Amino acid sequence: MASRIQRLVKSAGALNFRRSPSDIASTIGTIIARGKEVQDQVAAQTLPTFANTIAPLARFDNDSGADAAIVSFLQNVSTDKLVRDASSNAEQQLQAFRIEAMMREDVYRSVSSVFKNSKEMDRLEPEDRLLVEKMELQYRRNGLALSSEQRQKLGQIRKRLSELGIAFARNINESDGRILLTREELDGLPDDYFDGRKTEIEDGLEKYVVTTKYPDLVPAMQHAKRESTRRRLLTVEETRCPENIPLLQEAVGLRLEAARLLGYKTHAEFVLEENMAKTPEAVLEFEHDLRKRLDALADKEVAEIEAIKKADKEAAGEPYDGLFNWDFRYYSNLVKERKHSVSDEEVKQYFPMKEVTRGVLDIYQEILGLRFVKVENPDVWHSDVEMYEVWEAKGDDFVGHFYLDLYPREGKYNHACVNSIRASYSKDCESCEYPAAVMLANFPKPTSSAPALLKHDDVLTLLHEFGHVFHHLCTKTKWSYFQLDSVQVDFIEAPSQMLENWGWEPSVLRKFAVHYKTGEPIPEELVKRLLAAKNEGAGLFNMRQAFFGLFDMAIHNTTDGNVDIRSLYRSMREEITRFAAGDANACGAATFGHMMGGYDAGYYGYQWAKVFSADMYASRFLKDGVDNPQTGMVYRREILQPGGSRNASASLEMFLGRKPNNDAFLKSIGLD
Numbered sequence: 168m169a170s171r172i173q174r175l176v177k178s179a180g181a182l183n184f185r186r187s188p189s190d191i192a193s194t195i196g197t198i199i200a201r202g203k204e205v206q207d208q209v210a211a212q213t214l215p216t217f218a219n220t221i222a223p224l225a226r227f228d229n230d231s232g233a234d235a236a237i238v239s240f241l242q243n244v245s246t247d248k249l250v251r252d253a254s255s256n257a258e259q260q261l262q263a264f265r266i267e268a269m270m271r272e273d274v275y276r277s278v279s280s281v282f283k284n285s286k287e288m289d290r291l292e293p294e295d296r297l298l299v300e301k302m303e304l305q306y307r308r309n310g311l312a313l314s315s316e317q318r319q320k321l322g323q324i325r326k327r328l329s330e331l332g333i334a335f336a337r338n339i340n341e342s343d344g345r346i347l348l349t350r351e352e353l354d355g356l357p358d359d360y361f362d363g364r365k366t367e368i369e370d371g372l373e374k375y376v377v378t379t380k381y382p383d384l385v386p387a388m389q390h391a392k393r394e395s396t397r398r399r400l401l402t403v404e405e406t407r408c409p410e411n412i413p414l415l416q417e418a419v420g421l422r423l424e425a426a427r428l429l430g431y432k433t434h435a436e437f438v439l440e441e442n443m444a445k446t447p448e449a450v451l452e453f454e455h456d457l458r459k460r461l462d463a464l465a466d467k468e469v470a471e472i473e474a475i476k477k478a479d480k481e482a483a484g485e486p487y488d489g490l491f492n493w494d495f496r497y498y499s500n501l502v503k504e505r506k507h508s509v510s511d512e513e514v515k516q517y518f519p520m521k522e523v524t525r526g527v528l529d530i531y532q533e534i535l536g537l538r539f540v541k542v543e544n545p546d547v548w549h550s551d552v553e554m555y556e557v558w559e560a561k562g563d564d565f566v567g568h569f570y571l572d573l574y575p576r577e578g579k580y581n582h583a584c585v586n587s588i589r590a591s592y593s594k595d596c597e598s599c600e601y602p603a604a605v606m607l608a609n610f611p612k613p614t615s616s617a618p619a620l621l622k623h624d625d626v627l628t629l630l631h632e633f634g635h636v637f638h639h640l641c642t643k644t645k646w647s648y649f650q651l652d653s654v655q656v657d658f659i660e661a662p663s664q665m666l667e668n669w670g671w672e673p674s675v676l677r678k679f680a681v682h683y684k685t686g687e688p689i690p691e692e693l694v695k696r697l698l699a700a701k702n703e704g705a706g707l708f709n710m711r712q713a714f715f716g717l718f719d720m721a722i723h724n725t726t727d728g729n730v731d732i733r734s735l736y737r738s739m740r741e742e743i744t745r746f747a748a749g750d751a752n753a754c755g756a757a758t759f760g761h762m763m764g765g766y767d768a769g770y771y772g773y774q775w776a777k778v779f780s781a782d783m784y785a786s787r788f789l790k791d792g793v794d795n796p797q798t799g800m801v802y803r804r805e806i807l808q809p810g811g812s813r814n815a816s817a818s819l820e821m822f823l824g825r826k827p828n829n830d831a832f833l834k835s836i837g838l839d
Contacts, residue, residue, distance in 0.1 A: 182568075182588065182603055184237060184548045188253035191238045195257040198231045199264045210273035215280040217291060221299050224278075229600065229647045233589040235261055240588065243340065243580035243607060244548050244572060251578060255337050262329035269309040270322045278302050279311075294645050294812050301648065308437075310429060317428055324425045331418045335411050335763040340580055344403035347374035348396060355392035357512050362614035379404040380575045381582070382611045388496040389511065397493035398749065405492075405753035412733055412757050420728030422767065435724035438768035442657045443775070443815055447724040450771045454720070457774065458713045458743070460838055464706030469745050472498040475505075491749040492740075495711075499704045507700035511622045514697065518626055519683040520573070520610065520619035526679020527629055528555075530669050531637055534799035535807075536560045542568075549576070557640055567591065567602040567640045574619070575609040582760070583608040583628055585635035590647035600647075604639040606632050618683055623697060627670045634663030641803050642810035653811025656765070657772035661815075662806055664773075664780035665788075671701060672793050702837040707744065709774070709836060714743040715759070716771035723768040732756050778832040779819055785831035786823055 186194065205227045209220050239261060242254035268274070281287055282303040288296055310321040347369050350361070365376040377383050377400060384404060391397050422434035431437040435447040444450050473490060475498055480487045490498075503509050528539050538558040545554035551574050557566040567589075575581075584607050591602040608628065613619045621629070638659075639651040651659070669675045673694045680689035718739050722730055736756040737748050756762065761770050783806070791798040805822040819827050833839055 182233060182237065183546075184241070185546065186238060186241060186250065188249050191241070191250070191253040191257050194234050194238050195260050198235055199260065201231065202227055202264060202268060206268060206271060206274050209277050210271065212277050215277040216284075216287060217281055217295060217299065220277045220281050221295070221302060224274075224302070225298060225646045225648055229590075229592045229594075232647050233603070236586070236588045240586050240605070241548065242337065243586070244605075246549065246576065246578060248578065251337075251340075255333055259330060259333050262333070263326050266309075266322055266325040266329060269306060270311070270318055270325075272311060272315075272318070275306045275311040278306060292645075294649070297812060298646055298648055301653075304441075308429065313428065321425055321428050324421045324428075328418055328421050328425075331414045331421075332763045335414050335418075336760065338408045338411050338414075339758050339760055341578060342408050343577075343581065344379040344407040346377055346399055346403050348377055348399075349374050352393055352396045353377070353387065353391055355390040356386060357390070359614050359617055359620070360386055362616055363612075379407065379581075381609045382575055385496070386511075388493065389500040391497070394493065397497055398491070401493040402750045402753060404758070405748075405755050406750065406757075408757040409752075409754075410757075411763075412754060415756060415759075415762055416729075416732050418763060418767075419722050419730060419732065422723065423726070423728040433724045433726060435720060435768040438723070442655050442769070442772070444657055444771070447720065447768075450716075450720060450775075451724070453775060454713055454716050454771055458710065458717075460833070461706050461709050461713070464837065465710045465745065466706075468499075468502075468704055468706045471502050475501060490746050492744075492746045492753075493749065495707070495744070495746050499707065503700045503703045506703065507696050509696050509700045513693070515620040515622050515625075516682055516684075517680045517689040517693070518621040518623065519681070520613075520621055522679050522681055522683075523621055523626055523629060524571075526675075527626075527633055529678065530630075530666075530675060530794075531633060532560065533794055533796060535637060535641065535803050536796060536800055537566065537637075545570075548572075551576075565601060567604075569603065569636050569640065570605040571608075572605060573608045573610050574612045579609070580607050581609060583632050585632055585639065587639050587651050590650035591640075591642055591644065592647040592650075593645045599643075602640050602642070602650075604636045606636055608632060620683060623670070627667045630666050630670050631663040634666040638662050638807050641807035643808050644810050644812045649810045649812040651810060655811070655815045656769040657775045658779065658815035658819075659776070660773055661776035661779040661783070664777055665784045667780075668784045668788070669793060671698060673698075675793065705836045711744050712774050714740055715761075716774060717743065718756075719762065719766070719768060719770040722762075777835075778829045779815075779827050781832035781835045782827045782829075783819070783822060785834075 205223050209215075209223055212219050238254055239258040240254070242251045242258065245251050245254065278299070282299050288299065291299065309325070310318045313321065347367055349372055353360070353375065361375060366373050367376060368374070377387060379400075384400065387400055388397055391400075419434075426432070426434045426437040429437060431440075433447065435450070439446055439450065444453070469490070472494070476490065476494060477487045500511070532538060536559065538560045540556040540558065542554040542556060545552065547554060547570060549572065551572060553571040553573075555569050555571075557569065558564065559566060570588075572579075586605045586607065587602075588605055589600065589603040592600050594600055610621060610625055610629075611619055635651070638654075642650055644650070673691070676694055677688050680694075681687060682689075718736055721735055721739065722732060733754045733756070736754055740755070741747050761767075766772070783802070787798050787802070788795070802822060806818050809818055830839075
């Protein structure tokens with residue numbers, strides 16, 4: 168039995184991340200050549216059927232998916248710039264091939280023939296039938312019902328959009344800002360912020376290097392007492408990558424042009440057709456209604472912040488000149504500390520990374536009925552990376568792998584995300600492919616005096632991103648086509664958002680929140696203060712989210728492809744978030760990666776999905792018990808397992824036993 172399991176894990180874990188530039192070029196060339204061969208065979212069918220047309224196309228996706236994902240993924244993590252460049256180039260080639268593939272009229276004729284064959288469709292199993300329907304729809308949405316000239320134009324647009332998106336992401340990854348600051352200029356930052364930090368001599372003074380990576384930026388924006396320091400750092404962050412503004416500007420115009428070619432008024436109308444929201448009107452109604460509900464709460468929070476800043480200015484003998492973006496995190500944090508005596512510095516002593524990771528994994532093991540085994544000395548892309556096997560808790564059924572790359576380094580992706588590397592799918596009647604996913608994050612690194620310590624927000628981020636990991640690993644479909652990336656974009660965040668709630672449960676925190684020196688569990692009194700402060704700033708935070716969603720709709724639900732992104736971003740942010748931009752050259756849109764990373768006309772989905780996450784948590788897990796494995800297995804079966812093979816609305820109703828509502832969401836942000 169043991170040897171069979173070992174063979175199983177070995178065969179399931181053969182992912183090769185060590186690719187040279189020439190390996191990457193060779194791999195992508197092989198994938199594209201094989202893809203064209205399959206398409207030629209499909210196009211040549213005289214009597215198209217599911218077996219000779221749809222299945223070969225889907226099987227190609229199954230077989231090539233992992234290699235394609237790896238060679239595209241390396242641009243986000245490799246320490247070798249040549250590898251990153253080769254990976255970026257490979258992704259560009261792959262995207263161009265996929266665009267070309269979706270524009271092949273001869274292949275579409277065969278797919279359409281199967282779709283229109285009612286007898287053939289009636290014989291198919293539900294997932295196979297849905298696969299045909301989705302494929303046919305994607306071809307039509309890619310212009311196959313257009314004239315030859317229009318199709319050619321659309322293909323050119325899609326290719327250019329792919330190039331723009333890749334360049335936009337590369338600029339963000341490789342253009343981190345940095346400034347040099349003295350210890351005095353960083354007054355308010357804790358001692359461990361300086362432990363191990365690089366220094367340089369400038370103007371005869373030793374100064375610390377502070378970058379715009381999250382572990383540098385966020386603590387400084389929250390704790391640096393000097394307004395000039397916060398202003399300088401945020402200006403560096405919001406003026407980096409200026410070359411991205413014209414890229415986004417061009418993309419907005421091209422998206423509108425493509426939508427019009429396909430018969431839609433706006434790009435948002437085109438995108439939302441496949442989402443739960445369905446129409447731009449539904450999104451705007453949701454956003455404006457939420458904004459209206461938040462107005463009074465946000466006004467109250469602004470008044471509190473304004474009073475503190477005015478007092479600070481008066482004490483310093485300086486004139487009060489208003490609230491600016493660099494004030495938001497600092498004074499929001501100050502209000503929380505003063506009202507609830509909650510300090511990140513106190514809290515993080517109880518969240519050492521090792522214990523938090525163990526505790527979070529224990530939560531997922533218990534809820535989802537899984538078992539994790541850490542792989543020693545894995546063959547991965549960097550020494551920081553950890554690799555885990557995933558097994559069913561009962562029996563010896565292997566599930567898949569996940570990888571954790573949690574700390575910042577030069578050239579690495581700058582935020583937190585999950586990359587689906589290999590999808591689950593049926594290989595034949597008796598076996599399946601085992602999924603693999605990677606979590607990328609940029610948490611604070613260990614120092615010479617302390618292990619990596621997480622703020623409570625970091626703990627919630629870890630819970631959230633693991634939610635994506637296990638959504639991917641628990642998806643079980645016949646075709647990789649229905650993996651995590653095919654889940655409706657305005658639902659895909661809901662499972663991860665729901666699991667953040669475990670980070671607020673006292674009974675859960677007691678299991679892993681321990682002092683990094685003494686091992687003492689987090690005091691009950693501190694947990695109470697954390698909970699009391701949970702919704703502090705909820706009005707302004709959700710207003711900020713509403714701004715991002717409304718800005719997204721403003722540039723994508725428009726008939727003007729020349730909308731001025733820089734001025735629109737600035738004016739909307741000041742109006743909605745109530746904090747002024749200050750610097751005339753600042754434009755956060757240059758690093759708003761979602762707009763070029765698949766969330767165009769979809770950012771609203773974060774708040775939209777929050778409604779469902781709150782409902783699932785309150786209606787099932789709070790009611791049944793947050794550690795109830797029976798509820799967890801129902802959740803796994805009805806929410807995670809279908810992936811994109813079932814409409815999210817149907818999955819929600821199956822899990823909830825009714826249609827969802829927003830009662831729990833409003834209550835969760837203090838608006839009940």
